[in-house]
């Protein structure tokens with residue numbers, strides 16, 4: 001999967017599962033302030049990403065640090081590179 | 087009248103939540119669909135014998151232990167008379183073919199010694215297992231009141247390891263693995279699925295102390311009944327909550343009941359099955375991903391249950407439960423295979439003033455919901471003849487199974503009632519019919535107390551853990567989120 005494909009999959013999954021506006025899906029969008037998620041949505045964000053990419057997410061600290069969509073892209077990219085290396 | 091709080095569901099979690107909120111001075115209404123309070127806990131009587139349904143024994147009730155302290159805070163401890171289960175065998179495992187038995191004693195040291203005597207080769211694994219159980223219990227803030235709430239990790243357990251993985255790592259002997267996973271019948275999730283942490287939080291407390299209540303679950307319900315009355319909580323019985331209603335500004339305005347009446351309120355604690363939560367909340371208020379998460383939660387195993395009257399009071403089952411099974415055969419899937427090959431868990435009736443020995447017992451055999459799916463369109467008291475025939479045959483088979491495995495009980499008891507997955511479903515309006523509601527399992531994210539809907543909180547066995555203890559703690563933790571955790575914790579601890 002290319003980086004762009006990863007970004008597209010993240011965007012389309014979040015748009016669908018959280019009923020977000022596709023036009024607001026830019027890398028610097030703050031997921032809390034701009035997209036309207038709150039801390040309660042973190043678990044569901046993890047579930048959406050796990051479902052879309054078929055991997056388990058256990059990096060609770062890293063997830064808690066996520067602020068922008070760009071942070072999510074970087075996190076998922078990092079994970080899929082890790083998995084490829086294994 | 088606008089209530090500060092409406093609590094939906096009068097199981098242990100709803101009773102605890104309603105009491106705490108009322109003790110904080112809130113105007114509280116408690117709404118229950120069944121015609122009586124706490125249908126799961128209150129049991130029933132037949133021919134003068136009282137049978138427990140959803141409560142036989144519990145850990146955490148010893149003086150100063152977590153449930154004891156909580157009951158004191160709730161003002162019900164002095165209304166209850168607890169008794170200890172048999173110190174040398176609170177639970178007995180019996181192999182149905184060889185009649186070999188293992189007796190679980192109360193106390194971690196005693197258990198360690200007995201396990202090591204029975205499995206000397208596994209000494210190291212036994213020590214490690216018991217240390218891990220103890221560690222887990224101490225790390226769970228709601229079991230260890232000395233920890234701070236901030237240390238609560240809601241998703242503890244989701245990532246595993248499972249009980250099965252831990253046992254595979256520590257222990258070679260399959261008979262021992264089977265014994266240590268026997269208590270999975272108390273939470274309805276097989277060992278390869280249940281988080282070790284959840285297993286430890288249930289079984290680990292039984293290793294420390296085991297109590298029942300004189301007068302059974304009914305005495306617990308009656309203690310709460312009195313307490314709710316003292317506190318001025320309004321109880322609505324026989325009225326199912328159907329839908330939440332909202333004010334124009336989006337805040338919670340009330341709960342619409344099945345008869346159309348609206349109970350106006352500012353906040354609500356729903357202690358019902360997650361599937362019922364989905365019926366109550368207008369779907370546009372929840373994220374699709376959250377809705378799907380609740381819809382897809384796996385359900386715990388269901389059961390077939392036989393209630394029997396003993397002709398002479400049973401010593402075997404007094405203050406001691408009997409688990410029938412095959413040593414060394416792993417407990418896979420729990421409810422599958424022919425009834426005769428499944429495990430059975432037997433518990434005697436609670437002691438009363440009429441002398442020693444249990445005057446009756448219940449036998450619980452795990453079963454898939456499928457076994458009664460054909461009649462799922464029917465309701466309590468209105469079952470078709472074929473269902474009644476199925477139930478009768480099933481009770482006969484269970485009776486044979488019990489008589490074969492317990493020769494000392496042959497000819498000494500008469501079946502007085504039976505229950506199937508449909509009974510469990512309809513008694514507690516639990517749409518999926520599992521013994522303990524939804525599973526707590528590795529890889530499954532259960533709902534938390536807070537929801538996206540302003541003013542709506544969740545509690546109950548789905549949120550924290552099953553059992554009277556899990557449900558009670560869930561009521562307490564959810565109230566902590568609503569009222570301020572630290573202050574509530576301080577108040578509870580002041581009662582220890």
Ligand SMILES: Cc1cc2nc3c(=O)[nH]c(=O)nc-3n(C[C@H](O)[C@H](O)[C@H](O)COP(=O)(O)OP(=O)(O)OC[C@H]3O[C@@H](n4cnc5c(N)ncnc54)[C@H](O)[C@@H]3O)c2cc1C
Nearest residue numbers: 095097098099119140142143326327515546547553554557
């Ligand atoms: C056979 C059996 C034996 C058990 N033995 C033990 C034991 O020995 N020890 C132990 O600790 N635990 C035991 N348990 C487990 C324990 O009983 C449960 O885990 C616990 O009671 C669950 O409490 P709760 O408050 O979460 O749920 P519930 O008690 O199910 O409470 C939910 C309540 O909500 C009501 N409700 C549902 N829908 C609506 C609606 N729309 N409007 C209003 N009300 C509604 C239901 O009627 C119900 O009363 C046993 C369970 C079973 C089934």
